Amino acid sequence: MKSHAPSAPQLPGRAAPARSRIYPWIVFALTFGLLLSDYMSRQVLSAVFPFLKAEWGLSDSQLASLTSVVAMMVGLLTFPLSILADRWGRVRSLVLMAVVWSAATLLCAIATDYGQMLGARFLVGVGEAAYGSVGIAVVLSVFAPHVRATLGGAFMAGGSFGSTIGVALGGIIAVQFGWRWALAFMAAIGLVLVVLFRFAVTQRKLDRYQHGPEPEEPKTGRAPLSSLFSNTSVISAYVGSGLQMFVAAVLLAWTPSYLNRYHGMGPDQAGGVSAVLVLLIGAGMIVCGAITDRVSRRCPERRWTTSIGYGAAAAVLMGIGFQLQESTFQLVVIGCGAFFSAGASGPATAMVANLTHTSLRASGFGSLTLANSLLGLAAGPFAIGLLADGLGLLGALQLAPLAYLGAIAALLIGRRRYPAALRKLAALDQRAAGARDWSRS
CATH class of the missing domain: 1.20.1250.20 (MFS general substrate transporter like domains)
Structure with missing residues (x-):
């Protein structure tokens, strides 16, 4: 008679628990939505450059630094923060990242000079640094391996779509209501999405929907x-x-x-x-x-x-x-x-x-x-x-x-x-x- 380990997904005579086919797509939608927010918050500043230049008298190099500081922090911190997320917990890490970049974007909206804006943009880069790598790891964990290339391509395409939306929508809001409202609106989108993500996506649910690896992939232990x-x-x-x-x-x-x-x-x-x-x-x-x-x-x-x-x-x-x-x-x-x-x-x-x-x-x-x-x-x-x-x-x-x-x-x-x-x-x-x-x- 065969014995079964306690962790086996299905015991003799007992059907495996039903799993919704919708939940993985909820995880994808919310994670992808936060990715859009990530790039909208990052690129919206390009749409308000003319307003900042006119109001604060900034040079082109100062304007460029407000963009490059985000890219610099993303480049420096992506790898170490991804390692930390693997240890500390990917869901908790995503929530913290989104809160940081959204709050930092709100600080950009209330900045009164170049120095404050540069500091807030620094924090935007810190929050966004590892979101892409950790987010796609969470998404792929609840989908079958044979759709990884599709999901990976769609997730990475979110950067292009988010950048386009951020610049276009930010420009419209800035013209109609002022540049501060453009930044505040991007921050609000991020905060709303992170609340939805926090209540809908938990590590316990992800573990329930976890897909096993492909036959040639590793299954146990820590490397x-x-x-x-x-x-x-x-x-x-x-x-x-x-x-x-x-x-x-x-x-x-x-x-x-x-x-x-x-x-x-x-x-x-x-x-x-x-x-x-x-x-x-x-x-x-x-x-x-x-x-x-x-x-x-x-x-x-x-x-x-x-x-x-x-x-x-x-x-x-x-x-x-x-x-x-x-x-x-x-x-x-x-x-x-x-x-x-x-x-x-x-x-x-x-x-x-x-x-x-x-x-x-x-x-x-x-x-x-x-x-x-x-x-x-x-x-x-x-x-x-x-x-x-x-x-x-x-x-x-x-x-x-x-x-x-x-x-x-x-x-x-x-x-x-x-x-x-x-x-x-x-x-x-x-x-x-x-x-x-x-x-x-």
């Missing part, structure tokens, strides 16, 4: 932090994801200037076309993630193959697009390239989930976020700016798609080493489980 960087395949995923974000970041930063200088568009028209490109990037993250999940359901290695394909498509379309004469057709080609420019984001999230121990999953996503920030979001706009000083903006943009060659090379290496990486992870899990059992004995 050492060094395992986040101990195999070639996961490092390749970090590097490939970061480099494929390079061109997407360039488009976000330099498209308005390109349209103004080479297409003769005014700032308002250039901003509108740029917003369309931002939405295309976000839509591409979602669609490419869904395609990857569909074709890789029975063969996880295809996540690497599709990511390579998205990078190749973006490289070709962007390379051709920036060589064409300025025209509507050229913008269509560039738009198609923008759709695929960050298409590997969702698959990369699924790769990292498969290649990191469950006890360190938020930390793994923190490492991925750090790579995306350093190799893509920070390096892309800065490198193109340096090249533009000598080659002109168009010449620099024509070279930008070369970054995909590095991304494709990294992903090819990762795909080749993937089976060995899974074997190494399984051996690590056995050691972690053995250490846990020894500590209990």
